[in-house]
Amino acid sequence: MGSKIFMAGVGGMLGEAFHHTFSQSHEIVCTDKDVNAPWLSFLDFRDREEYARQVLAMKPDYLFHIGAHTSLEYCEDDIADAYATNTLPVENAVWLANRLDIPLLYISTAGIFDGAQETYDDWDQPNPLGHYARSKYMGERxxxxxxxxxxxxxxxxxxxxxxxxxxKFIQKLMAQLKAGAKELKVVDDKLGTPTYTRDFAAQVKVLVEQELWGLYNMVCAGVTSRLEVAQYLVKALGKDSEIAVSPVSSDYFAQEYFAPRPPSERLLTAKLDLRGVNVMRDWRVCLDEYLADKYQGYLG
Structure with a gap:
């Protein structure tokens, strides 16, 4: 396994996990347009020439292209910027990786499916509904x-x-609880699979080390729903006797969350399982760990 990794767009929640997972074992350069941590340096990867300059200067063994606009509503409101950020820079990253003859990591999303099926394995055909999903799928392709x-x-x-x-969802619920909410209204018509960022980064490390290149569904075990996740969260916090979790339909949030979303984003990790390399744990185990690690004392 090579020693040098260039990471682009790692100022967000997933980037934190990649820095945590790879910083002890590799020489890494971590970049983002939002320099919000001491281990980050500035790069707006939409700047093709500067992206190339920084990557070619490092001559990394791997290129990790992580960042994207992840707000579905933003991508519907500013379609041009959605593709300028989520799609075009990926084409530049492919060119750079091929020029250096190094592997490229790209992060895609369960949202590229239309939800017509209840679950999706690695080989099911995507059919994106909105511009966020479409811009990410075009990058994947x-x-x-x-x-x-x-x-x-x-x-x-x-x-x-x-x-x-x-x-995302967990922090939005936690913020409501911190603000004193005694009721959480949660949609009961959205199915999916949670993904703990630390497990995700650890799984990437396994695949890179074993050079198992390809396309993978990479989510925690345990297909679930928004409602079940919220119910489990409240119980895990020991607040199920004082906080009500009330089911509502997606129509309840139609004004705030107007971008199209599939009714099911449940991914199956078929390829990881068949190759015997799946290290993604059950989402409940991961949520317990996440709360213990990052939310001690958060609610007072």
Whole structure:
């Protein structure tokens, strides 16, 4: 396994896990346009020339292209920027990786499926519904069709990094509880698979070390729903007797979350399982660990 990794777009919740997982064993350069940690340096990877300059200067053994606009609503509101950020830089990353003859890591998403099926394995055909999903899927396709060696890893409902960087479901619920909410309204018509960022990064490390290139569904074990995750969270916090979790349909949040979302984003880790390399744990185990690691004292 090579010693040098260039990581682009690692200022967010997933980037925290990649830095944690790889910093002890590799020489890494971690970049983002939001320099919010001492281990980050500035790079807006939408700047093709500067992206190339920094990567070619390092001459890494691997290129990890991590960042993206992940707000579905933002991508519907600013379609041009969605593709300028989520798709075009991926094409540049493929060119760089091929020029250096190194493997490329690209992060895709369960959201590229339309939800017509209840579950999706690694070989099911994506059919993105909105511009976030489409911009990510076009990036995935370009990598698969053009990169000489690659890992495309599809994540599910992400959780990790704690209150400062987690912008997703768990932190949104925790913020409501911190604000004193006694009731959480949660949709009962959205199915999926949580993904703990630390497990995700650890799984990438396994695949890189064994050079098992290809496309993988990469989510925690245990297909579930938004409602079940919220119910488990409240119970794990020991607050199920004082906090009500009330099911609502997606229509309840239609104004706030107007971007199209599939009814099911449940991924199956068929390829990881068949290759005998799956280190992704059950989402409940991961959520317990996440709460213990990042939310001690958060609720007072």
């Amino acid at each position: 370009f990598v698969v069709e053009n990169a000489a060696r690659y890992l495309v890893c599809r994540a599910g409902w992400m959780m990790g990094a704690g209150p400062d960087k987690d912008k």
